Amino acid sequence: MAALKIKQSTIKTIIFDFDGTLAKLNIDFHRMREVVGKLILSYGITRDELHTDFVLEMIDSAAAILNQRSPHISKKFFDEANSIIEKIEIEAAENGELFDRTKELLNSLKSLKISCGIITRNCAKAVKIVFPDILSYCPVVVCRDAVNKVKPHPEHLNKALNKLGGSAKHTLMIGDHPLDIKTGRRAGTKTCGVLTGHFQKNDFIEAGADLVLPHAADILNIIK
């Protein structure tokens, strides 16, 4: 099994995704895509001009197109789009919750002297709603508001890693989406997929994950 690709002694830092990995995933991305798609269309841009189905990238792509016409209109669009998705994220967060073993997991890693960070495409406000005392469990949390380029761009992971003073070589990226695996591979970390989101073991193996676990907290069985 892929587990053998990771030597426990080499892992000194773990970077987690948030939604679907440490907390129950309940953002309605389908609805978000629909609403943002409608807004984009109202600015005269069609979906096939965007070349992506990921909401954040749809927004960036539309903003770039609009920027060629008018930076002012582009900014107006960007702010509108952002407040739409933030509203959906906050709604989801209000109905969200951490997975049962998340706090225990982060505390155990701390006592094992493994540095931990969290990177998420979610906004900081929503993360704080689900996990108000997050910083007492995990010292570095990098939400999308804090980076220019969100994951799968490696800048997102590297920002967390720099804050922790960790090196990619001794880091494991854990997430519930193949995009998390892509992020880790681009940044040069080891990677682990977890089955607490919408993806199956094969999706992670295809994405090149070094390891697949049922739940993020199961990493304790490997690190210990």
Ligand SMILES: [Mg+2]
């Ligand atoms: Mg996720």
